[in-house]
Amino acid sequence: YVQYAAMRGDKSDNLPGVPGVGEKTAAKLINERGGIDGIYASLDEFTPKLRENLAANEDQVRSNIEMMVLVRDVELPYVIDELTRGESDIEGIKKLFDFLEFRRLWDRLAPLLGVAPTAAAKVLEPEITVYESAGDSAAALTAANSGSDVLALAVPEGGIHQGLAFVVDGPRAEVGFVDGRFLEDSGVRDALGTLLNSDGRLVAMHGAKPTMRGMLDMGVDLRDLSIDTRLAAYLLDPADSRYDLGELLLRYASLEMATGGAPVGQLDLDGGEQESVGIQAAREALAVDRLVMPLREAMASQGLLDLHDDLEIPLVRVLAKMEHRGIGVDPDVLTRIRDELNADTDSMRAAVIAEAGHDFNVNSTKQLREVLFEELGLTPQKKTKTGYSTDAQSLEKMRHEHPIVENLLNFREVEKLRSTYGEGLLAEVGEGNRIRATFNQTVARTGRLSSDAPNLHNIPVRSERGRVFRTAFVAPVAHKLLVADYDQIELRCIAHLAEDPGLIGAFERGEDIHTATAAAIFDLAPEDVHVEERSKAKMVSYGLAYGMEAYGLAQRLNIAVAEASAILESYFEAFPSVRSYMDHTVNVARERGYTETLFGRRRQIPELASSNRQIRQAGERQAMNAGIQGLAADIFKVAIVGLDKALEDEGLDSTIVLQVHDEIIIEAPEAEVTQASELMVVVMKGAFDLRVPMEVDLQIAETWADAKG
CATH class of the missing domain: 1.10.150.20 (5' to 3' exonuclease, C-terminal subdomain)
Structure with missing residues (x-):
């Protein structure tokens, strides 16, 4: 059986x-x-x-x-009396089941424990006071200074310029709402600034950064944020991605957020849309208030409090300041680049049409299929639900069959640059000729930061046409851009985590790590390593940081899988501790269900328990990647938080204006360039004590392009 x-x-x-x-x-x-x-x-x-x-x-x-198969001869370190069922920790079981959302299971278990099944979750509805004037608002904010230990805040969906809700009395569910009109009053802003930065209380918000950025626009600097419930939820489950406040309230506090209009007799605003704005903000503020302690307890149980309090929370203000300040651009340069791309796009479109022999819509997949496969008879590479594929991978394989393919690939590259960056960056230029992007803390599961609106992390660098965009990012008059970049931080993290003598030695001697790696892999003297071998070694090294295996390496190097497998095997023979580290990381993650960085950042990887081999292997790659990328992310965050603090402590006007991957850009007055440069290098090098030196490349220039060479 x-x-x-x-x-x-x-x-x-x-x-x-x-x-x-x-x-x-x-x-x-x-x-x-x-x-x-x-x-x-x-x-x-x-x-x-x-x-x-x-x-x-x-x-x-x-x-x-x-x-x-039942094992019947296990030696147990207990006597039978110790296995007698004792009293159940009903409250602890209920909390666990609520956290895991085992509601039906609790309803089945509750009668066995002698308690009532789950009643419908209590609906959390605030008692709302709306202040009728700037004077009333300022007085209420001042009075709130002597309130409870937690100050929970929330703003309407449109931001703090629409208003601010704050919990006046948590146990009584009393919430005050200041209309956005009154936040323009200097007295109200002064009272708000004093309230936010008073000692001895926890200031809490959900997704605080946009609100902090809006406060900076008003001249209010929130320096003492204590807990961000969205960030806390992200640390507890980085795979969630939504972090909906209502769902978190139900999961961690067994409470339900109210919905719909205001209860009778509450919230006498002007009515309509503004009324719903105030109600929702008040409800969210009260939800945040109820979540503070459960989330802190959950983080404490997983060893995440220090990561939240000492790293992620200070980073919120740093990013808010970056978004508020933005980075300077030259609109004339952006316009010139866009116009040149427009001309190039028209020229390349004409070249594609000329090869086809008649006019057609190059951006129409249907028409393109007809030209490529029916009229020109090119060999289809793969079929989708709607027909033969014309994606870049398929076109690359057909490149040698007809000149139209080369022209088409060139057209697409330039068209993407034109639409995404040529038009896109110009549309984002704001006040003071600055671009103010958004930086995200709760998107990447590894802990890395991301960027959007616009995505400045993806400014192209691989082609000359792409690199030219960096010429538009400029320092203001009498300022310089200080651009500091960690040198091979991920590879240094691998050397540290794996404790591999070969890698550690190469870094300590200051050798070109890719040349040293190539020499070890291909059994060559360093001086005999050619560009091709170095390139392969570089791909292997960085591929390992992302959990890449033989198939992925073969795809990137355009070689056979067998050759890629042999290269990987040679790498692990040269650096055996790296393989041991990778294997150990996967085994520990499979046993625990998650990976953990040296800073305590966790990433759940349920794929490791999958019965499907491909999914399981994907989980193994994630596990290898998470420890390395997570450590690099944590080190970078320590550096950028420390650098911002150092600049403030020294009383400098130099400010961080951009972060891209492992790179920090500071805008510094010319008189501060030397001091700010020294601070950058010292702080970034000292962010974490690796077993290998952390090197920082610093360049000083008037444009981002000049700094990158």
């Missing part, structure tokens, strides 16, 4: 079986082949589909067998 159930699967024990193998097939295979070993010894005799499913799930089948 055990082997039969292992093939078929057992839902009661949560053991997945082989896809396509039901009761009849499992029984037939076991009877004909004498058991599991006989089945797997004769895979070649089965139909292709059955053979594929059996092979892909062999590990799961054999694991099922082990799981279903």
